[in-house]
Amino acid sequence: MQALTVILYLLLAIGLAPLLSGVIARLKNNLRLRAGQSILQPYRNLRKLLGKEEIVPENSSWLFRAAPAIVFAASLTLFLLLRTNSLLSVIFVLALGRFFLALAALDAGSAFGGIGSSREMFLASFVEPAACLVILVLYLAPGPAWSVAHILAGLALLIVVLAETARQPVDNQETHLELTMVHEAMLLDHSGPALALLLLAAQIKQLFWLVLLVSLFVPLTALLPLGAGLLAAALVIALIEVGIAKYRLFKVPDLLVFGSILALLAVAGALLGV
């Protein structure tokens, strides 16, 4: 019985993750006074990719082929961790996915994969401390609550989300400029079903982070407030993405360190009980 619930739970995550991406993309376009695509577009993209041939770079090894499955599994594991008490494992699971994605990008042997991996690792070293501290807050002061600690943790988590989901001002999912890419540069050599798997993994990771963010303030068991919370978070992200330019790469750590400091204050708040 329990196994069935877990499977249903994971299927729900897989099923809903693209929708969240679609909603954010639609909101962004509407904010720019454009009609925008259907919120179902991410599903169509995935279906299209699943029907395509997969092309593997000539000199790549088993790593390149295995990575999409590992990254996808890591993303799903994040969701399982939401239901347990071992949230700190999130950091390790994230790092696992990131590690294999970067390795596969290097394995392909193209210039952009190398650039993407190097930037991703550079930024990750600033994201992980903030993420660790936010999770510490969740241990010290389990939510949901509207306390100072939770609000600070929420702000810190928002910055982490922007970096982890390849959003502006850290990364830009919409750009075609290969030289500016971070996350997408690592995906450039993947194609077909493997690319679909990687995109879905990124969408699931995005859903995980936003659920975690909302869970600071809203109980996860209440479906309607959870949905409203996710929609609000999507709107905030869309507003940020449309309203500001991407930061110069070497300025991004400033933002991420700011996130860590907010998280540190949140820890202090949690310890003091405010």
Added chain:
Amino acid sequence: MSIREELKKTIAPLAVNDRYPAESYLTVKPADFIPACLALHQLCASPVMMMFAEDKRATRSCFRLNTAFYSAAERHWYYACLDLPAGAESFPSLAKEIYSATLFEREIREMFGIELVGSPDHRRLRLHDEVWPAGAFPLRKDFVPLERLEPPTGQYEFIKGEGEGLFELPVGPVHAGIIGPGHFHFSVAGEPIINLEIRLGFTHRGIEKLMEGKTLAAGLELSERVAGDTSFAHGLAFCLAAEKIAGLTPPPRAVLLRAVYLELERMYNHINDIGGIALDVGFSFASAFASVLKERLLRLNEQLSGNRYLRGINVIGGVAQDLAGPVTLNPLLSDLNELEKILFNSASFIDRIDSTGILRQKTAEDLGVLGLAGRASGLARDLRTDLEPYSSAGFRPIVCTSGDCLARLNIRLQEFRQSSELIGRFIRQLQPGELTVNAPAPVAGYSLGAIEGWRGPVLYWLKLNEQGTIERCKIVDPSFHNWEALAYAAQGEIIPDFPLCNKSFDLSYSGNDL
């Protein structure tokens, strides 16, 4: 003292041709060629504006080499011309003395098979070694089109950076987006760019060869398709050259209408680039706003002329049709003010473009950078200053000195306003009258048509034979002068800032590749 008299002191030309207004062709002895070019370079305070060869083996059994300099002070074009007897096709390289001759010399070498003695750079520009066989020189008159391209004959050699932690990053010519094909070869140390070499020529269509033998009408049609975003300026430069040869003076109304269209072309391109700069740093709201403005300008073009990109308006001797409606630019201007506010109130946007991609004035001068990119680096050159109807309207070029992406953005914003003012002024000056003068019988001759397009000077050197068909047409789009400036502006920047630098120049691939 005039440049001519000054020049006489040191160089005695073999022949002088002053037949056309504002142009002097000075044929010199081989030994005098370099000194004459150097003297003109200094006296005119001009880079090599054009340098091109003609195949005159059929009539004079020689190749003729023309090197053009422009004196803004005298509003006059000077050419140093050199005849190279057939069979011994070589000339001493000018590039060693004047850097801005380098690309022209490489072009002459690959197109005519004329050797450069002592040239620092022999590499091909457009006929890539990987596909084009040796010994086939397309601009020679006896060139026979190749049945098919032969297997690779050579390999292009990039300048390689060497050192610890330095690696090569090849980008393009196939890019992730739908943009022109250019190969950018970076030498990088981590993110910072140590060196950038740009290899172009992937859209080479052989325009100059296609021009040969065409009638003027067909040539004009082709010229409007050399660079799609500069259709009007290219067509106009072609017409100006043809009109000068025929001795035609377009009626005043046509001159004003041409200026109106030229400024409309400038406006839609400038707003396109303002949006493009915003888009390339991910400021998508401003870019969406700018794209709306651009679309409104394109629709205005269509209303006025029937063509969004202003094609088919120019004819030899005037314009084909009158304005088909009123030109209302005021709503656009207030929206531009709004856009400027959005851009300059965004700290994240200004942070990206301020002091990014600096092109120093000295570098710009040495490279022979022209037009908008030059004006952003303090070079106050604009051909419109010297041309009607601009000169009588008291036209002054807009100049910035900082040479960064912000300067190039500012020039565009200010020129957009200036253009709309000019359009208003020209429309008020319009008097009822003819739109064209009738073309007389074909006249043989050669002359230059020059106009300041939105990127910079567009130059057409045209030579017609007795039947009135095109014997030789040399085209120079400002992009040809300016691409290398991008490589210098990018030096020391980090890789993710390169697309922004690139967009701030927004040079043409097709205009460069011909």
